[in-house]
Amino acid sequence: xxxxxxxxxxxxxxxxxxxxxxxxxxxxxxxxxxxxxxxxxxxxxxxxxxxxxxxxxxxxxxxxxxxxxxxxxxxxxxxxxxxxxxxxxxxxxxxxxxxxxxxxxxxxxxxxxxxxxxxxxxxxxxxxxxxxxxxxxxxxxxxxxxxxxxxxxxxxxxxxxxxxxxxxxxxxxxxxxxxxxxxxxxxxxxxxxxxxxxxxxxxxxxxxxxxxxxxxxxxxxxxxxxxxxxxxxxxxxxxxxxxxxxxxxxxxxxxxxxxxxxxxxxxxxxxxxxxxxxxxxxxxxxxxxxxxxxxxxxxxxxxxxxxxxxxxxxxxxxxxxxxxxxxxxxxxxxxxxxxxxxxxxxxxxxxxxxxxxxxxxxxxxxxxxxxxxxxxxxxxxxxxxxxxxxxxxxxxxxxxx
Numbered sequence: 001x002x003x004x005x006x007x008x009x010x011x012x013x014x015x016x017x018x019x020x021x022x023x024x025x026x027x028x029x030x031x032x033x034x035x036x037x038x039x040x041x042x043x044x045x046x047x048x049x050x051x052x053x054x055x056x057x058x059x060x061x062x063x064x065x066x067x068x069x070x071x072x073x074x075x076x077x078x079x080x081x082x083x084x085x086x087x088x089x090x091x092x093x094x095x096x097x098x099x100x101x102x103x104x105x106x107x108x109x110x111x112x113x114x115x116x117x118x119x120x121x122x123x124x125x126x127x128x129x130x131x132x133x134x135x136x137x138x139x140x141x142x143x144x145x146x147x148x149x150x151x152x153x154x155x156x157x158x159x160x161x162x163x164x165x166x167x168x169x170x171x172x173x174x175x176x177x178x179x180x181x182x183x184x185x186x187x188x189x190x191x192x193x194x195x196x197x198x199x200x201x202x203x204x205x206x207x208x209x210x211x212x213x214x215x216x217x218x219x220x221x222x223x224x225x226x227x228x229x230x231x232x233x234x235x236x237x238x239x240x241x242x243x244x245x246x247x248x249x250x251x252x253x254x255x256x257x258x259x260x261x262x263x264x265x266x267x268x269x270x271x272x273x274x275x276x277x278x279x280x281x282x283x284x285x286x287x288x289x290x291x292x293x294x295x296x297x298x299x300x301x302x303x304x305x306x307x308x309x310x311x312x313x314x315x316x317x318x319x320x321x322x323x324x325x326x327x328x329x330x331x332x333x334x335x336x337x338x339x340x341x342x343x344x345x346x347x348x349x350x351x352x353x354x355x356x357x358x359x360x361x362x363x364x365x366x367x368x369x370x371x372x373x374x375x376x377x378x379x380x381x382x383x384x385x386x387x388x389x390x391x392x393x394x395x396x397x398x399x400x401x
Contacts, residue, residue, distance in 0.1 A: 083187040086115030086162075089194045091181055100170045101289060102202035108168075110181035110194070113161040119183040121155060121164035122191075126178060172202035175232050176259035202260065203291035204231040207284040211297060217393070218303035222271040226282035228263045228293075230256030235284040237265045242279050276301040276332050304394030305329035307387075317377050328370040329389035339388045340367035348372065348385075 089112040100106050112119040155164040164181065168174070180195035206229045216222045228235045234253045239246035249267050256262035263284060269275075276299065283294035307329050317323040329335050340348040348367045364375045370389070374381050 082116060083185075084114065084116045085187040086112040086119035086183050086185060086192065088112075088192045089119070089121065089181050089183040091179075091194050091196050094196055094198075096197055097199055099199045099201045100174070102171050102200055103169065105167060105169050106198075108166045108179065108196070110164045110166070110183075111161055112183040112192070115162075115183075115185050115187065117185050118157060118160075119162050119185050119192075121162055122182045122184075123153060123164065123166050124180045124182065170198070170200045170202075172200065172205070172230065172232070172258045172260065174198045174258075175200035175202060200232065200258075201286070201288055202230075202232050202258070203286040203289050204229040204235045204262075204284045204293055207235075207237075207282055207293050207295045209280060209282050209295050209297040211299060216271045216299075216301055218272050218301055220271060222269060222275075222299070222301075224267045224280050224297070224299070226265045226284075226295075228284035230258055230260035230262055231284070231286050232258070232260040233286065233288055234261035235263045235286050237263050238283045238285070239265070239267065240281040240283075243281075246280075271299065271301045273301060273303040273306055273330070273332075275299055276303065300332060302332050302393055305331035305335050305389035305391055307389070312384075317374070319377055319379065321377055323372075323374045323377055325372040325385075326370055327372070327387045327389075331389065331391045331393070333391050333393070335370075335389045335391050337390050338367070338369050339390075340372055341386050341388075342383055344386075 089110050091108055091110050093108045094106065110121050110123070112121060153164055153166045155162065157163075162183075166179070175198065178195050178197050180193055182191035182193050184191045208227050210225045210227075212223050212225065213220065226237055226239070228237065237251050239249055246267070249265050251263055251265040253261045253263050265282070267280070278299045279296055280299065281294055281296040283292050285292040307327055309327060315323065315325060327338075329338075342348060342365075348365055349363060350367050351363075364378075365381065366373050367387075370387065372385060372387070
């Protein structure tokens, strides 16, 4: 609206202007998911301007006066959500490089602060996901990351943060393993990740002994090998032979599974009949954990029969007495047969009776396996007797007088 004020020689301009303004909370409560309430106001501004004309200098002079602003009632309300990503997650409760003993329980807590909506936390071991979830009843959510390992996770909310606690019983497979925690919500384009690498001290699970060749013959070179399973730190090997400490061997170490090391040792010697049935024991010990495993093996050496008496051994007997001589032989495989003879050509029967019917003769000199029996000895029984023992390897023939 424009007014002419002739009395002042000036022109008045009155301008009415309407504007629109909005208000909203400046600090949304994250627990209310940043609920945003917009109120729209219409503002009425009455502004008056004056245009004064100077006849003398012929120029326009603008004079502005204070405007009055009136706020009307809200004309409408608008509601909405503001989405924000959480802060990068952090894992607390473990410092990398600190060794965990195998079998001990270890707790890790993943924390993600802020975010709208609040973050969802997920645990992974290498490329395997640990199944955990928000559980309002605080019951444990179980997830199996390996056949021998049980992992428990509890997720909770406190203030503006989300906390996920992972509990595991460490074993060898955790040494060098990476556990990662991922935080996501609808405002994240990709997961926010933090991770830790574990160090676990674990003992060897087994130790094995192998003999090569597996069927050695007397005089042959034999190797007894001992290998420990993976261990961190490496195991120390100890040997026993028939329960007595065995010395004079070397050991070496090689890389093994789960970032551990395997220890190897061998004993080399020429095997003879005296080594048959020797028991070798190897023990692997993790000295840090003071935990051990052991294994034993029995050596079998194949050898021909060996008599316990010397060849050409002499036996004295009084005439008329009975003489029994035992020449049991030791052998592997076992002796299959014994045969006796007097001199070079006279075999000694294995039965005390010979012939049949009325011609049956009761023999005084007989053999039964390794035994030689002479009843009612006489002078003519004197002489050299020979016993021969046979197995699948060879035969032996000691003589006696």
